[in-house]
Amino acid sequence: MTDTTSTSPTPAASGAAADINAVSLSVNGAPYNVAIATDRNLSGVLRNEMGLTGTKEGCDDCECGACMVLLDGQPINSCSYLAIQCQGREITTVEGLASRDDLHPLQRNILAAGGVQCGFCTPGMLMSAHALLETNPEPTQEEIRIGLSGNLCRCTGYAKIIEAVANTAAETPVAPPSAG
Ligand code: FES
Ligand code: FES
Numbered sequence: 812m813t814d815t816t817s818t819s820p821t822p823a824a825s826g827a828a829a830d831i832n833a834v835s836l837s838v839n840g841a842p843y844n845v846a847i848a849t850d851r852n853l854s855g856v857l858r859n860e861m862g863l864t865g866t867k868e869g870c871d872d873c874e875c876g877a878c879m880v881l882l883d884g885q886p887i888n889s890c891s892y893l894a895i896q897c898q899g900r901e902i903t904t905v906e907g908l909a910s911r912d913d914l915h916p917l918q919r920n921i922l923a924a925g926g927v928q929c930g931f932c933t934p935g936m937l938m939s940a941h942a943l944l945e946t947n948p949e950p951t952q953e954e955i956r957i958g959l960s961g962n963l964c965r966c967t968g969y970a971k972i973i974e975a976v977a978n979t980a981a982e983t984p985v986a987p988p989s990a991g
Contacts, residue, residue, distance in 0.1 A: 823938060830928070832846070832895050837902075839904060852890055853892045853896075853902070854868050866889060871891075872890070877962075881903040881904075884901075885942065908937060908941065916982065924975040924978065926975045929965070932962055940975075940979070943991060944983070945956065948983060949980055954972060955973050959976070
């Protein structure tokens with residue numbers, strides 16, 4: 812596993828007081844130790860300290876969903892989440908979806924359905940869809956729309972993305988309820 816230590820430059824040059832915290836967290840199963848200013852958001856740390864640029868930054872204001880990642884399995888807008896709040900937590904980014912040998916079924920289906928045009932929204936869409944299917948493996952069209960309602964797409968009109976999520980759900984076997 813990767814153990815990455817990264818240190819942001821101190822703000823001493825600008826005259827501001829250094830306010831750096833050490834944070835240990837897991838990203839896509841790999842441990843990271845970073846020393847970061849307390850006001851750094853998670854999306855910036857993922858992209859700049861960890862090199863995980865699949866997570867996009869759009870509005871930087873909790874509006875577009877381009878920065879969506881999973882925090883302990885729950886979707887969050889990482890632009891509006893402080894990285895220091897992730898101490899001891901598990902983050903999953905779009906880079907953590909695919910296996911070494913194959914795309915994740917959601918990735919395969921969104922490509923097959925034509926749900927990717929410019930692609931800027933795609934990582935966030937995939938993370939929201941993944942979180943939805945983890946909790947609701949057989950969503951209705953309406954439930955898919957609600958599950959993706961925090962993600963904006965300027966290109967596709969959404970229909971092909973919703974089709975991709977429905978196709979993924981349809982091809983994924985649902986475990987029967989356990990007896991007793
Ligand atoms: S960049 Fe985070 S919601 Fe838009
Ligand atoms: S594919 Fe361009 S914003 Fe969604």
